[in-house]
Amino acid sequence: MNHNKVALKNFTEEELKEFMKTIGEKPFRGSQIFSWIYKGAKSFDDMNNIPKNLRNKLEEVSYIGNIEVELKLESKVDGTKKYLFLLNDKNIIETVMMDYDSRVTVCVSNQVGCRMGCKFCASTIDGLLRNLEPWEILDQIMKIQEDTGKRVSNIVLMGSGEPLDNFENTKKFFEIVNDKNGLNIGYRHITLSTCGIVPKIYEFADLELPINLALSLHSPYDEARKEIMPVANAYTIEEILDACRYYIKKTNRRVTFEYSLIKDVNDSEKEANALSKLLKGMLCHVNLIPINKVEEREFEKPDKSFIYKFRDNLEKNKIPATVRISMGSDISGACGQLRRKYK
Known part of the structure; x- marks a missing residue:
């Protein structure tokens, strides 16, 4: 090229x-x-x-800018499809398509690898190789539409990479994907997930786009969060929550807090209560994610009873919470797993 x-x-x-x-x-x-x-x-x-x-x-x-489908897997459980795409420089990224009755959601990658180092994620094990250009993010959606014949209605930036670490390209991608004669996907149908790069959340808020912000929190305590997520050494939970409040003020959108439940690490009643205190009075929602097993890591998912107990605790404290159903579990649906096996 x-x-x-x-x-x-x-x-x-x-x-x-x-x-x-x-x-x-x-x-x-x-x-x-x-x-x-x-x-x-x-x-x-x-x-x-x-x-x-x-x-x-x-x-x-x-x-023009084309990526190629290298491999495609389809879940026998729920029809989720996972694609491995070959980029022009022979790097590989993965993308997931989830087909719910009323909407087709694509989870795109926006970097090859990731340098954030979160302990429960397979994408980050080899570090960051490079950022994706806007067209490489966009083409994941186009190639899936072409392959399935279905119109993609929702996009989540939750694949490999940290979107705010590739902010200029992500911003440009939003503009292109929203173009009325192009894919014409509305901002309200897009969710950006971040592990909490505070200055960039402010910058993102200042664009005043009604995009949904999802923040990976995973613990109500700074020290414990540092154990799981190295980015927590740079920004405290308080700083992150202030940035999220600013985002809500600027965009009028509810923020989602992603919370991966890890057995014996962050799944107790004590954590649920601390989390409720932190989020009290905020326009938000908690998405509880039972963790996927990553071979290279020692974390395990809690038992079901713990997961629902945690949710009920939040609800009792008036914090809206849902348990995310893991899609495509039989095809390494979790972030970065398939790409590693394939390499």
Whole structure:
């Protein structure tokens, strides 16, 4: 891949029209090409209403931007599909599609690997290899739509990588995916999950986009959180909650706190009460996630009775909470597991 060439899938329609002007062409060609891209054109030769000389010119200065399906697994349990995608530089990322009755949700990766080092996650074991470009995040959705013939209605940025650690590309991805003649997915149907990079939460809030923020909390205590999540050495829970309150104020959206329940680590009544105290009076919701077993780590999931007891404790304290049903458990549905096995 020639690095001087630009990826056309990194552009909104308006930007593609501008780009046409810079190469001495009429802006309306930008709209035509944009429309071809979202019809699934893989090469410039597919664009039969674009003159040959313009197609040749585009070939020289740009590329459309395509990733390839390397492997696809489908869950026998719930129809969840997991894709391994091959990037142009031979790196591999994974993406999950969850098909609920009324909506199709895709969980995208936004980095190859991750440098956040959370102890319960397989994505981070080899560290961060590189950031994904906006088009590489976008194309995960496009290739899944093409493969399944279904329109994706919801996006969660919960695959490999920390979106706020790849903030410029993530921001650009939001703009492109929201483009009305492109995938046209509304901001309210997008959720960004972060382990809590405080300055970036403020920056993200200042965009005032009605995107849902999900924050990985996993413990109500700073010391215990540091054990599980190295990022906690940089920002205290208090600082994170202040940033979340600011986010709520700016966007009017309820924040979700993700809480992975780990047996004998953070699943007791004491933790449930401490968590309730922290979140009291906040426009929020707690998503309890029974942890997936990662071979390289020693954590185990609590028994069911503990999980529901924890939820009931929060509810009793007026903190809305749900237990997330793990999808695709039979196909290494959890973050980063399949990519590691495959490598």
